[in-house]
Amino acid sequence: MRDIDDFTRPLEYISPMDGLLGSIFREWVEKEVLPYRRQFDEDYRDHHLIHPPFKKLLGEYGLQRMIFPEDLGGWGMGRSNYMCVAAFRMFEEIARADSGMALAFGALFWPFLFIALEPHENRRLLEEFAPMFCETTEPVFAALCMTEPQGGSDIENVEIVKGTTIQTTAVRDGDEWVINGHKLWPSNTGGLAKLMAVVCTTNPGSDDPRDIAVIFVKDDMPGVTQGPPYEKAGMAADMNSDIWFENVRVPLWYRAIGPGDDAKYFGEVMATGNMGIIAWISGAMMNIYERLTDYVNRKRYRGKPLKEDDGVAGLLADFAANIENIRIVGYQCARMCDRHDLYGPLWHPGLVAKMRAQRYLAMDRFIDVTGRVMNLMEAYGTDRDWDVEKHWRDLKILQLVEGSKQLCQIEVARWFYECETL
Amino acid sequence: MNGSEIIPFPRNRLDKADLDLASTLQAMVEKEIVEKRLELKEDHQGLLAPSFAKIMWEIGLQKMFWPEEHGGEGHNSPAAAYTVAAALEQIARADVGLAFLAAHSLALQASLTLDGQGGEEACAAFAPLFCSGDRPLVVSFILPAFAEEEGVPEWRGKGFQARAKKEGDAWRVSGKNIRPTCSGLDADLFGAWCAVEGEEPAFILIPGDTPGIARGKELKKTGLAASRNADLASLEAKVPGTNCAWRGDGGAFRLLSWYYLGLAATASGALLANYEIIREWGDNRVIKGKDHIFKDNPLTAALMGEVAKDTSVVRLLAYELASMLAEPDAFGGNGSQALYTAALMIAHQACASAEYVINRTMELMASAGYAKEWQLERYWRDVKAMQCHLGAYELAKHDFARWFYRTVTL
Ligand SMILES: Cc1cc2nc3c(=O)[nH]c(=O)nc-3n(C[C@H](O)[C@H](O)[C@H](O)COP(=O)(O)OP(=O)(O)OC[C@H]3O[C@@H](n4cnc5c(N)ncnc54)[C@H](O)[C@@H]3O)c2cc1C
Numbered sequence: 110m111r112d113i114d115d116f117t118r119p120l121e122y123i124s125p126m127d128g129l130l131g132s133i134f135r136e137w138v139e140k141e142v143l144p145y146r147r148q149f150d151e152d153y154r155d156h157h158l159i160h161p162p163f164k165k166l167l168g169e170y171g172l173q174r175m176i177f178p179e180d181l182g183g184w185g186m187g188r189s190n191y192m193c194v195a196a197f198r199m200f201e202e203i204a205r206a207d208s209g210m211a212l213a214f215g216a217l218f219w220p221f222l223f224i225a226l227e228p229h230e231n232r233r234l235l236e237e238f239a240p241m242f243c244e245t246t247e248p249v250f251a252a253l254c255m256t257e258p259q260g261g262s263d264i265e266n267v268e269i270v271k272g273t274t275i276q277t278t279a280v281r282d283g284d285e286w287v288i289n290g291h292k293l294w295p296s297n298t299g300g301l302a303k304l305m306a307v308v309c310t311t312n313p314g315s316d317d318p319r320d321i322a323v324i325f326v327k328d329d330m331p332g333v334t335q336g337p338p339y340e341k342a343g344m345a346a347d348m349n350s351d352i353w354f355e356n357v358r359v360p361l362w363y364r365a366i367g368p369g370d371d372a373k374y375f376g377e378v379m380a381t382g383n384m385g386i387i388a389w390i391s392g393a394m395m396n397i398y399e400r401l402t403d404y405v406n407r408k409r410y411r412g413k414p415l416k417e418d419d420g421v422a423g424l425l426a427d428f429a430a431n432i433e434n435i436r437i438v439g440y441q442c443a444r445m446c447d448r449h450d451l452y453g454p455l456w457h458p459g460l461v462a463k464m465r466a467q468r469y470l471a472m473d474r475f476i477d478v479t480g481r482v483m484n485l486m487e488a489y490g491t492d493r494d495w496d497v498e499k500h501w502r503d504l505k506i507l508q509l510v511e512g513s514k515q516l517c518q519i520e521v522a523r524w525f526y527e528c529e530t531l
Numbered sequence: 532m533n534g535s536e537i538i539p540f541p542r543n544r545l546d547k548a549d550l551d552l553a554s555t556l557q558a559m560v561e562k563e564i565v566e567k568r569l570e571l572k573e574d575h576q577g578l579l580a581p582s583f584a585k586i587m588w589e590i591g592l593q594k595m596f597w598p599e600e601h602g603g604e605g606h607n608s609p610a611a612a613y614t615v616a617a618a619l620e621q622i623a624r625a626d627v628g629l630a631f632l633a634a635h636s637l638a639l640q641a642s643l644t645l646d647g648q649g650g651e652e653a654c655a656a657f658a659p660l661f662c663s664g665d666r667p668l669v670v671s672f673i674l675p676a677f678a679e680e681e682g683v684p685e686w687r688g689k690g691f692q693a694r695a696k697k698e699g700d701a702w703r704v705s706g707k708n709i710r711p712t713c714s715g716l717d718a719d720l721f722g723a724w725c726a727v728e729g730e731e732p733a734f735i736l737i738p739g740d741t742p743g744i745a746r747g748k749e750l751k752k753t754g755l756a757a758s759r760n761a762d763l764a765s766l767e768a769k770v771p772g773t774n775c776a777w778r779g780d781g782g783a784f785r786l787l788s789w790y791y792l793g794l795a796a797t798a799s800g801a802l803l804a805n806y807e808i809i810r811e812w813g814d815n816r817v818i819k820g821k822d823h824i825f826k827d828n829p830l831t832a833a834l835m836g837e838v839a840k841d842t843s844v845v846r847l848l849a850y851e852l853a854s855m856l857a858e859p860d861a862f863g864g865n866g867s868q869a870l871y872t873a874a875l876m877i878a879h880q881a882c883a884s885a886e887y888v889i890n891r892t893m894e895l896m897a898s899a900g901y902a903k904e905w906q907l908e909r910y911w912r913d914v915k916a917m918q919c920h921l922g923a924y925e926l927a928k929h930d931f932a933r934w935f936y937r938t939v940t941l
Contacts, residue, residue: 147751261897263820274820294898342901342908408677410926411688415677420925480886483915485923487676488710488760491916493751502753502912505890509897515830 111402113205113395116432119440124191127198133170134202141165142206147493149207153345154338156301159210160248166214167248172199174243176221181235182243187225193381193443197388201436204392208503209346211392212510215385216296216347219253220306222377223323223365226455229374233362234325238304252302253378254292254352261294264308265379265512267372268458268523269531272310272321277354279309279322281361286324288332288357299338299348303328306365307354308375319368323375324359332357343502376456382511383464384446387439387471389507393500394432397479400496401428404486424481431478435471442467462524465517472508479504533557534803534810535621538839540846544854545613552590553617559585560625568906573756583629583757586622587667592633594662596640601658607644609865612856615641615789616796616849623800624807627913628757630800631920632713634793635670636661639722642786643776645865653776657736660720669739671711671718672790673725673763679708684726686783687933688926693766695725695733700772702735707765712920715761716749722776723766724783731779734786735770743767753919754912784871791878792856794921795849798881801910802842802888808907809838809892812899825895834891841888845881852877872934879927882918889914 124130141162152158167173176192177183186192196215203211221238224231242249254277255264263274277290288309295305305326312320326333336351365371405416405425415421442464445452453460479501483490491498508514523531535557542550563582571578587593596611597603606614615637623630640661643654661668678690685691693706704723711721719739727733737744747762776782813826813835826832852874855862863869889911893900900907921927932938 150751256898260816260818260820263818266819270820340903342903342912407679409679409681409683409690410677411685412681420929421923424925476890480915481924484919485925487919487923488712490919491753491755498753498915501915505893505911506898506901508894509901513897514894515834519830 113399116395116398116429116436119437119444122194122440122444124189124195124198126191126195130195131198131202134199137162137166137170138202138206142203142210146207146499147496149209149345150343150493150499151345153340153348156346156348159346162210163213163248164246167217168246171243171246172214173217173249174239176218176225177235177239177243178225178230181239183239187221187230188227190447193384193446194440196381196385197440197443200385200388201392201395204389205396207346208389208393208500208507209344211385211389212344212507213250213297213347215382215389216253217251219378219382220251220304220325222381223306223371223374226374226377229366229370231366234365238325241303249303250297250301251304251306252295252297252352254295254298254305254307256292256294258291258293262513262516265375266516266520267318267321267375268520271316271318272372273314273316275308275310275321276313277307277309278313279307279311279324281311282358284361285358286322286361286363288324288326288354288359290354292352292354294339294349295352296347296349298335298352299350300335301348302335305333305352318372321372321375322368323365323371325363325365326354326357326359330357330359342505343499344506374456376458376461379461379511380446380455380464383461383468383517384439384442386468386507386511387435387442390471390475390504391432391436391439393504394428394435394475394479397482397497397500398428398432401425401482401486404489404495421485424478424485428478428482431474435474438467438471458520459524462520465512466521469508469514469517469521472504472514475504476508534624534806534842538803538806538843538846541850541854544850545617546610549614549617552614553621555590556586556618556621557624559590560622564625564629569904572903573909575756575759579626579629579757582626583632583669584667586629586633587636592618593636593640593668595637596644597658597662598644598654601655602662603644603658607641609645609859610857611641611645612789612792612853613850615792616799616853619793619796620800620803620846620849623797624804626757627797627801627910627917628755630797631755631794631913631917632669632757634790634797635672635713636668638786638790638793639670639720641789642782645785652773653736656771656773657720660738668719669714669717670720670722671714673706673709673711673721673723673766675724676710684728686724686726686732688929691724691726691732693723693725693735695723695727695735695775697727697772698769701769702733702772702775704735704737704768704770705766706763709763709766711760711763713755713758713760715746715763716759722786727778732783733778734776734782736774736776737766737768737770741768741770743769752916754909754914754916755920780868781866784868785866788856788866788871788874791874791921792849792852794878794917795845795852795874795881797917798878798885798914799842799846799849801914802845802885805885805889805892805907805910806839806842808905809835809895812896831895834895838888838892838895841884845884845888848877848881868934872930875927875930878921879924882914882921883924885914886911886918
């Protein structure tokens with residue numbers, strides 16, 4: 110019988126850890142997540158059910174260490190040239206069960222992209238934070254705080270808006286930063302995050318990218334308050350909340366890289382973030398394929414299994430064709446993020462634009478074809494027990510985070526047509 | 532800005548009573564639902580069930596069609612189609628699920644009571660249930676669906692979920708693992724479209740308290756919280772002969788045409804609410820950090836323009852369907868395949884457009900569109916769930932082909 114492993118991956122460049130990671134994640138998903146995921150929506154506030162699988166994956170299996178250098182107790186993936194293809198496989202496997210978990214897992218590493226990658230590794234900060242993540246079997250979450258009440262896209266739109274809208278301020282006072290501001294939505298907040306990277310301005314209203322600062326803040330520092338988790342259409346396994354910083358004092362060296370570079374390397378989060386979204390889409394679609402296959406084998410129309418109807422088969426083909434396409438494109442994106450020698454630096458606006466292009470296309474296709482599949486399943490398409498509706502609800506946000514669809518379009522047009530005012 | 536005022540519809544074709552009913556409903560749902568929404572969210576007992584009671588019982592949609600001699604309001608000419616559209620739109624603006632439930636009741640009333648149609652016996656038998664009880668009546672349908680077993684009798688390609696057999700003067704209706712269209716947990720009256728061996732199918736009304744209905748547990752689902760659905764693990768019910776409302780396809784086409792009008796009007800109402808939400812967002816949100824008001828950005832304004840265009844088209848289509856049902860003879864007659872096909876087309880178009888439009892509106896609102904606090908995401912879930920209940924579009928296309936191309940084996 111065919112299964113999800115029959116969808117193509119570019120075997121030429123999967124990571125050396127692929128087989129091992131794949132089997133660990135597959136087993137974890139089957140045992141720790143799939144049996145419980147239908148109850149996750151109601152667990153959004155407490156994570157009673159969501160926490161135990163995270164404990165196993167992040168703490169006990171130690172996945173939260175993977176980006177840290179080996180000599181600090183990590184797995185050294187930040188220094189490899191296969192970090193993204195390896196991540197793609199992991200993301201797909203998790204998102205097959207729950208893309209909220211996949212987002213929370215991926216977002217955990219966003220802050221460390223600023224300090225763990227060459228050529229801007231920040232050894233002092235890695236030494237500072239590695240023990241929190243590498244010397245425990247408890248899950249530890251981190252968050253990247255960008256979005257503010259007046260808008261997230263503007264903050265991500267560094268190239269044009271240049272940080273002018275950032276309201277969270279970092280003021281130098283002796284050998285400390287004093288941070289004040291209000292962020293919304295970071296993944297892994299709502300009380301979860303133990304460490305945050307906060308996007309601030311050192312000069313409010315300035316359009317000089319050197320004034321954009323990414324500064325690390327620990328949750329237990331005085332003045333940090335995480336609000337209660339938001340209630341959302343889906344993605345219960347990713348906790349999000351308001352977060353306030355009131356006169357939070359951190360050492361000066363908690364700044365990620367330095368003036369100009371914090372803004373420049375922001376692009377790395379955008380490139381890998383958009384690549385990750387494609388992996389989450391691919392993983393979720395493979396699970397929908399599994400559930401859909403079950404459905405069209407079981408249900409009958411005009412005396413035959415539903416899948417044997419030529420008209421229905423047209424839609425089934427569209428769904429499979431989209432997985433085939435999105436998966437191959439996604440792996441190619443991961444490869445482009447890994448091989449700077451071939452595709453240029455990870456932060457580069459051209460690479461970011463290409464990742465955004467593939468991500469928004471993949472998302473549009475997901476929305477179209479999954480909507481049609483739900484409809485084919487009639488009332489069962491809306492049924493929690495059939496899982497398709499969960500993926501449909503969960504994934505919609507992937508069109509809206511990390512810069513909305515329209516920001517993606519603008520950045521793609523800006524790059525490919527050399528627009529100057531967009 | 533109230534979407535009902537600015538989004539076009541054929542106001543000239545509605546009479547004063549329709550417009551008055553629409554404004555009564557508008558005021559009522561504002562007070563009873565919209566104002567309580569943030570606190571009560573989708574609470575069935577606290578918000579949705581009491582609101583349904585107000586709409587159906589106090590405002591009286593439940594008595595609307597029944598003849599006066601049976602305690603109803605006697606609004607049972609085909610022109611009532613406009614009333615249905617105007618009422619459901621306003622209910623859906625506040626809650627799609629409530630409009631979806633009301634659409635069931637109104638379609639059944641219309642199919643039983645419209646001038647010159649059969650089912651007088653059922654009408655006399657059932658009017659008291661609707662008109663002289665002391666609470667709202669939740670109506671649900673049992674329609675053909677994809678079967679899992681071989682040999683299940685089919686209607687237009689799908690398996691009947693229930694079979695009926697005459698036993699003297701009574702009907703015995705049976706089935707198992709039935710998925711009703713709504714409210715399996717709460718329904719007071721099921722209308723089941725049943726296979727009858729060797730004969731024409733029969734539409735049989737089964738009161739919810741009839742012995743032999745085994746209701747399963749409430750299903751968790753995407754949306755339509757007002758409808759607490761559950762499968763009927765088994766159905767083995769005996770009902771009087773008068774509970775058979777009609778035999779043969781004509782009645783089913785009639786019922787479904789009115790039901791589809793309800794769904795199209797509900798989609799239109801959801802889009803009116805969607806328009807109101809995005810309009811407020813567009814007036815107040817600033818992007819690109821330069822006092823750049825959202826609605827003045829060419830890219831987002833274009834999308835907002837498309838939202839308004841599709842909302843208007845869906846609204847006009849829903850009222851167009853009302854006008855077809857109001858003058859059925861011009862379109863093949865009440866209960867004709869022609870009218871049924873048109874109704875099905877319009878309902879699908881309305882639901883697909885609603886899904887598309889709300890999806891795009893969510894893009895415009897980014898995370899706010901996804902957060903429950905902003906309300907938009909509820910319309911997105913509800914409209915999608917309603918579209919799924921309408922039936923598979925891939926197969927509806929066969930219905931269109933059957934009629935327009937006179938297909939032979941399809
Ligand atoms: C589950 C989830 C997880 C999240 N995780 C994080 C996280 O880890 N960290 C974090 O900081 N944030 C996070 N967010 C927030 C998310 O990244 C932002 O919501 C997103 O960037 C959009 O910002 P916004 O919601 O403020 O909308 P806005 O920025 O106000 O945008 C609204 C709409 O305006 C339009 N628009 C905006 N700018 C432009 C432009 N330049 N050109 C054309 N159109 C434009 C688009 O249509 C857009 O959809 C998360 C959100 C969710 C729901």
